[in-house]
Amino acid sequence: MNRTIRKVAVLGSGIMGSRIACHFANIGVQVLLLDIIPRELTPAEQAKGLTLEKTAVRNRIVTESFQNTLKSSPAPLYSPEFSSRIKLGNFDDNLAEIKEYDWIIEVIVERLDIKQSLFGKVDKLRKPGTLVSSNTSGIPIHLMSEGRSDDFQKHFSGTHFFNPPRYLRLLEIIPGPKTDPKVIDFLMNYGDLFLGKTTVLCKDTPGFIANRLGIHAMVQTVRVAEKMGLTVEQVDKLTGPVVGRPKSGTFRLSDVVGLDTTVHVANNLYESGAETDESREAFVVPGVMQELFNKKWLGDKSGQGFYKKIKDESGKSVILALDFKTLEYRPSGKVKFATLEGTKAIDNLAKRFGVLLEGKDEAGEFYRQTFADSFRYATYRIPEISDELYRIDQAITAGFGWQMGLFETWDAIGVRTMLDIMEKLDKKPAAWVYEMLEVGNESFYKVENGRKQYYDIPTKSYKEIPGQDNFIILSNVTNNIVWKNAGAALYDLGDGILNLEFRSKMNTFGVEVIEGMHKGIALAEKDFRGLVIANESTEAFSAGANLAMLFMYAIEQEFDEINLMIAQFQQTILRARYSSIPVVVAPHTLALGGGCELSLHADKVVAHAETYIGLVELGVGLIPAGGGTKEMAARCSDLYQPGDPELNILQNAFMNIAQAKVSTSAQEAFGMHYLQEKDQIVLNRSRLIAEAKQAAMELADNGYTQPKPRADIKVQGKTGIALFMAGVAQMRLANYISDHDAKLANKLAYVICGGDLSQPQTVTEQYLLDLEREAFLSLCGEKKTLERMQGLLTGGKPPRN
Structure with a gap:
């Protein structure tokens, strides 16, 4: 059309x-x-x-x-x-x-x-x-x-x-x-x-797909929690990231959405399900939800719901949680279950489910009850709300932010394993599940030739999920892995394009990832015509350097090791810039520190619209030293035009780094010069790797020429340093920043202005990289920097010392 x-x-x-x-x-x-x-x-x-x-x-x-x-x-x-x-x-x-x-x-x-x-x-x-x-x-x-x-x-x-x-x-x-x-x-x-x-x-049925399944899961979760005597905090812990769902969990999500919305939808589903829904009684609003609704304790919109935020005597914000039995608020407490402790070392979500379902404590029982309810209900909604089971999973994951859909989760547990649990709980699924197993099909999905297939109930066979021509899903093409180590993997994407996937915690740059980058570039230069750096993490494209390793070296005053570590990282980033083949980077979610620096050095960035990118090193008492400070100086130099106030242009870059500012979208990153005119934004995350591959192919097809290291970066020298240091001094006098903040900002000013030069002049990239490394190394010996690093590693937030 x-x-x-x-x-x-x-x-x-x-x-x-x-x-x-x-x-x-x-x-x-x-x-x-x-x-x-x-x-x-x-x-x-x-x-x-x-x-x-x-x-x-x-x-x-x-x-x-x-x-x-x-x-x-x-x-x-x-x-x-x-x-x-x-x-x-x-x-x-x-x-x-x-x-x-x-x-x-x-x-x-x-x-x-x-x-x-x-x-x-x-x-x-x-x-x-x-x-x-x-x-x-x-x-x-x-x-x-x-x-x-x-x-x-x-x-x-x-x-x-x-x-x-x-x-x-x-x-x-x-x-x-x-x-x-x-x-x-x-x-x-x-x-x-x-x-x-x-x-x-979707079909024109009550609640369509996502709300029908999602509200059912929520109401049943509340009902099981009441029955088992679990607390608000316990349920939110059990229904959060550990099962691949948003950290808000069940009750915090209800407060954000508004309890009135949930109650109205549940009531509508109950009223409309008289003829079509064998489980319509499940939508009867549980007692505690109805009590809150009657009291108009609807969540954030009314100031209280399952949680309530107050100020204590010292003016500090305190989160209170609702007690189901008394309907009064009490301080929220820490949550600990043996079953959850047993999954801490399991990063793979699919492998985590088996441990959770086998739990012998309340957590295990909670999962068995709620999963059985949800799986059973989903099987009976086919073909009422959808003829194909994959649409149910697509709706629930995209609508509620789950990493895995209901049938995908069931596959991860094992269809027969979960079926045994469901039968013991008297929650048998629809007959078609038994028919699927009887004809020898042991899963709802399978992958063949890089394409994901779903079990088609009418034909009792597998069919390919449509629309995959537009997507490249790495988890579907593991047969195309040509090299891997513990922190990285290289995939042959076809058409002469290689893909480097990071696999470390938060995709940070450790030894294995650095090795993967060098291997990927070397292999691409030898046997391919382009390299894409992309991954499918839901948490971060890359959160930057491996801070734990850096902190360990700094505590032990292993400065030679730190110097080598930074030098190697700089050379790795430069190798991506100056390889003989085009390198396309596809950031998404968080691209922080080293993740941002890698993007800055790509031949082209193909970013998801929801990319939050920034040089955040000053937040932990350091400066960007993987080429980030150098590159922002270079980009400012490229922006200078005759008659322009050059220091104003440089000041914007300086302030973004000094404040550890992160873009709130890929679009905003253009204004911060983290993205440039040559770069591209992709709206649909599922298309990201395919679009990055296409970009690499186009660069290769257009006759990619290996660039040369730069020797034309104009820096401001003492003039710029004096201006920035004066501003820093004023902020310190006004008590906007601490002494250590001032020290960090002055170090940054020294590097981004090109050091102790008597006048503005041009310098080489390597000159600025050396300044970066020297400043970074000196800050690693600062006690207050170590305190900030430790704060981030242990509490998730560095102190403002």
């Missing part, structure tokens, strides 16, 4: 409407955001002598909603300046403008009569062929389009975003009874390619 989306109208400016508008603005679309007009003046408006006819008053609701969204955290926009792409208005004055828009998305109150009334107006005003969709999470799609024109119904569907739309990857696409299949195909592709979403085709 030849269709272009240039302008989108979002009807409804509440939390979801404003955030959906922001995400379309993120990708460069012009947005019209509308809401109702107020019925009466506020006291402030009356005091100003305004009337209900004034535009500012008529747009008050949409304006306030939008401004509140812009202030929210996490930020809904990649860059604050993108807010200019959103025009505000109201339904009375501006609805007619929708005739100029390509897609109209309704995000108003969840009442069918109000939605139908609005769609009646939209039907009369829209131009034929315009897409119309609803972001409803609970109202059947077919009911909303009843009575509308044929063209409206042909182009109408459900497009259910998850909150917050910028960050959660799920977009459920729900056709109506008369929706043109070409419209659905377009939305599935557009959501994937342009919005960066995992688009999942």
Whole structure:
């Protein structure tokens, strides 16, 4: 279908409407955001002598909603300046403008009569062929389009975003009874390619897929917790990162989302499941949730829910947790289970599940009960909510941030192993699971020739999950590993491109990763035509240097070892820059310290939109010494134009490093010069490695030429050092920074300005690298630097000493 989306109208400016508008603005679309007009003046408006006819008053609701969204955290926009792409208005004055828009998305109150009334107006005003969709999470799609024109119904569907739309990857696409299949195909592709979403085709059933399974899992978790007498903190620990889910766990997530949302959805699922859901009683809201709902203790929006934050006598914030039995708050406590202790050394999530399910304590029993509930329920939802089991896993992982879906988790445990547990708990799955095993199929998924396949229930055979042509998933191509060690692996991606994957803790640069980089470049120069450095970690592209090893050397005053360590790292980074083949780096999530420095030295960076990149070394009492300080000096030098205030340009880079500032998006990284015009942003994380491979191929095809080390970096010398040191002194006098902060900033100023030079002049890269290393080495002998390093390693936060 030849269709272009240039302008989108979002009807409804509440939390979801404003955030959906922001995400379309993120990708460069012009947005019209509308809401109702107020019925009466506020006291402030009356005091100003305004009337209900004034535009500012008529747009008050949409304006306030939008401004509140812009202030929210996490930020809904990649860059604050993108807010200019959103025009505000109201339904009375501006609805007619929708005739100029390509897609109209309704995000108003969840009442069918109000939605139908609005769609009646939209039907009369829209131009034929315009897409119309609803972001409803609970109202059947077919009911909303009843009575509308044929063209409206042909182009109408459900497009259910998850909150917050910028960050959660799920977009459920729900056709109506008369929706043109070409419209659905377009939305599935557009959501994937342009919005960066995992688009999942859903049936028009209650709660669609993600909420149906996710709310079931949450309500059952609460019920099991009540039955077992577990605390709020215990449940959140059990349902967090240890099982590959967000650190918020169950109850903290409820507080963030709002308990009222969960209760309303659960009630709707109970009411709508009378004829189709054999387990509808599971959606009866548990007692403690109903009590909180009645008290309006809804979570963050009401100031208290399962948790409550207060100030103690000293003014320090304290987190209190709800006691299920008394419904009173008490200080939250530490959580410890023997079963969890037994998984600390298991980094592989799939291997962790077997240990968790075998636990002999309360943790093991909790997992057996809740997993059995969720797995059983999922099997009975096929084919009601989906004909294919992989769509269930896609929806639950993308919608709720789980690393593994229900059927993927079951595979990791072992289908027969989990089946035995379920039968002992009298929670038998649907008959098709037994039929799958009877015909000799022992798993829900398998990988063949680098392609992931799912078990297809009607044919009792495996079929390839569609859409994989656009993705490269390293875990599916382990047969293509050509070399590996404990911290890195090299994959042949085909077409002459090699991929280097880091496998260390938080993908930090230790001995094994450094070895992997040298091996990868050498092998690529010999037998390939390009190298991609990418991985699939959900935590970090790379958190930088192996701080634990550095701290050990520093404590023992092994300065020769530290000097060698830094010199080797610098040479490794430079080898990536000056290899004979193109090197493309694909950062995502966290790219900190050395992870940022590696990106700075790539021939091209292909970054995921949600890349948080920065040189953060000053936070632990050091300066960037893997080429980071040198490279920012070089990039500033390249920006200098005759007549420009050069020191102002350099000062921006200096302040970013001195404050250990990290970009809040890949887009912001351009303004910080961590990314450059040659670099690329990819919206869909699943496409990242494939896009990086394509970039490497294009560089090779265009006749890649090995660059030469630079000798033309203009530095400011004593002039710049004096300016920066004066600013640092003022900040110290005002008590904004500590003595050690001042020392670090002055060291940084010395290096980034090129040292003790009498006037601005050009220097070589190696000259700046030597300055970096010398400054870094001297700081490793500072007591306060060691305290900061120890603080990060032991408590997760360095002291501000």
